[in-house]
Amino acid sequence: MPEGGISMSTRPKRIFVSVSTFILVCILTDPARAQGPPASTVEKIVVSYPSRSITSFPILETARQKGFFQKEGLNASIIYVRGGIDIKALITGDIDYAAASTTAITAFVAGVPVRLVMSYNAHVDQVLFAQPKYRSLAQLKGQPIGSLNPGGLVDTLLRRILMQGGLQPERDVVILNMGGTPERYAALRSGSVAAVMLSAPHSFRAEKEGFYKIAAAVDYVDVPGTGIAVRADRVKKQPGQIKRFIRASLRAIEYIRENRSEMTQMIAHEFGMDQEIAALAYKQLLELLSPDGRHRMDGLQLIVDIARAAQKVNRQISAPQLVDEAPLEEVLREPGWLR
Structure with a gap:
């Protein structure tokens, strides 16, 4: 081995140690672990979220701040873990629950043993914004449009919007892979693209700054957003804990719906938004929230098919194979949940 080099047998170990160490540091420095009942009376769990967005973070943070996890005997550490790494950490046992959907579905199609046990968002949050001079899809013909990785959810939603608007994605526009939402937003502001998905x-x-809202993905193709993923064997080994996690999540969702002013303040604080944008974000969150935690199988099937096509998987895979809602259904049958 060359001096100072890393052998192929050593590199995976170092990568694994790095991921595990990162998660351990997040757990040890999380103030939530210093709160709540004595350690002997609670189960410690680690929950990850892939981005600080309104789709999942407010639910988890509300469950933590309002003590819903603690009331269920769970001492939850809520940490950021980038999408993709979160599923790997889920499988290795470094985290227990992952707020994810697309990454979990992609992993499942590839043969990774994961399951979705509840839905946080009934719909996805993606909107096509354009420079002010463009007022319709037809006017975007021949123009560059910022998207994410080809074959991914954002790219697929964009292509569906364009096709239903009478444009052929491969012929009538130039689709650019520009990275995440902040990068696409920056490209829109710089004027280097005609439109982007945000x-x-x-x-x-973007809307406040005068960019024009061309289309909302939910009006063209309706797929679900974030759900909660667990390792497949956890459903059988720890169904009671999963039910307590679900119960805390449902209480958080209910609290969010019923406390507009407080939640708007929380969003403004946690996301660094002004009150006007925070109020809009809260309204959007209400529209995204799952009514009962159940998954929409038709929308999930679309994402499964997208993942199959991207990975060139020929075997048939149905969305119900990915979902295990038995713990959720047991919770919903408890008094007070079915409305």
Whole structure:
């Protein structure tokens, strides 16, 4: 081995140690672990979210701040873990629950043993914003449009919007892979593209700054957003804990719906938004929230098919194979949940 080099047998170990160490540091420095009942009376769990967005973070943070996890005997550490790494950490046991959907579906199609146990968002949050001079899809013909990785959810939603608007994505526009929402938002502001796909809060900022809202993905193709993923064997080994996690999440969702002023303040504080944008973000969150935690199988199937096509998987895979809602259904049958 060359001096100072890393052998192939050593590199995976170092990568694994790095991911595990990062997660351990997040857990040890999380103030939530210093709160709540004595350690002997609670179960410690680690929950990850892939981005600080309105789709999942407010639910998890509300469950933590309002003590819903603690009331269920769970001492939850809520940490950021980038999408993709979160599923790997889920499988290795470094985290217990992951707020994810697309990454979990992609992993499942590739053969990774994961399951979705509840839905946080019934719909996805993606909007096509354009420079002020463009007022319709037809006017975008021949123009560059910022998207994410080809074959991914954002790119697929964009292509569906264009096709239903009478444009052929491969012929009539130039689709550019520009990275995440902040990068696409920056490209729109710089004028280097005619339009981009955005999600909140950048979508609200774009509208406030005068960019034109061409289309909302939910009006063209309706797929679900974030769900909660677990390792497949956890459903059988720890169904009671999963039910307590679901119960805390449902209480958080209910609290968000019923406390507009407080939640608007929380969004403004946590996301660094002004009150006007925070109010818009709260309204958007209400529209995204799942009514009962159940998954919309038709929308999930579309994402499964997208992942199959991207990975060139020929075997048939149905969305119900990915979902295990038995713990959720047991919770919903408890008094007070079915409305």
